[in-house]
Amino acid sequence: MIDSLRGAEAVKIAFPILSDNVLTKIVYDMNHRGFGVATDCIDPGNLASLRSFIENKVADNGGEYIGFSGLEARGTFLDNLSSSPEFIRACKVIYEKGTGKAAPRVPFYQVLRCTSGKAGQKHAFIFHYDSYVVTALVPVVIPSEGRCGHLIMLPNTRAIRENYFRNLIDKVLLDNTLTQVLLRKFTASGRLQATKVRMIPGNVYFFWGCRSIHANELCDPDKIRATAIFHYVDSHASSWLRCTLRGKNMQYKY
Ligand SMILES: O=C(O)CCC(=O)C(=O)O
Ligand SMILES: [Fe+2]
Structure with missing residues (x-):
């Protein structure tokens, strides 16, 4: 610890500076195996405080699933991460290396998902x-045994849909009971080769969210993920069409 901070509450850095080589490798992995990893970049102390926030919220919710979007998880380490210049830069460089376009100056759309119970x-x-084009996934609590709710994905199954109408067609094809049942069946049987990501807290996982079909597997109900x-x-x-269909001021995930 730096001397001047000894004895005082040291401000833990939210995210390290990633070198150009590391970011290039992350983009390469996103393109080739579906996801890239920034390893050991979240401080264990920051993770621990977020973990106790989550445990309290899940307990207050009777041990059941709870999700927070946008600023609902305000006051946690996630605030620091979403405003960290190093983290913003990493996402910007990944976007630019991956798409070949300049990244617009936009904030993150942030979600905290706490899976538990039935x-x-x-x-x-x-x-x-x-x-959204880039998805950065920060595992906070991942069970180590039983059903752990691993992320599964069919990476890069489509191009970025510039055209919202084409996206709507994809959505209709994907977002129906038959497709969902078949995907679940075929990925479980191995008929469809899904990529399984066994995430480790401390790492951050990046993938092309708008190009990759993904979901999390089941998690034991007595555990938190x-x-x-x-x-x-x-x-x-x-998109003019989306604004017209859904109203201008809403945030959309899918
Ligand atoms: O929790 C996960 O592993 C994935 C969540 C996800 O894909 C999403 O919120 O868009
Ligand atoms: Fe997602």
């Missing part, structure tokens, strides 16, 4: 595309 099971195996998700650059932000 209600948590309803949130498993919901295969979807995000509507919690992930913070930072969605970056809404691919349909300027």
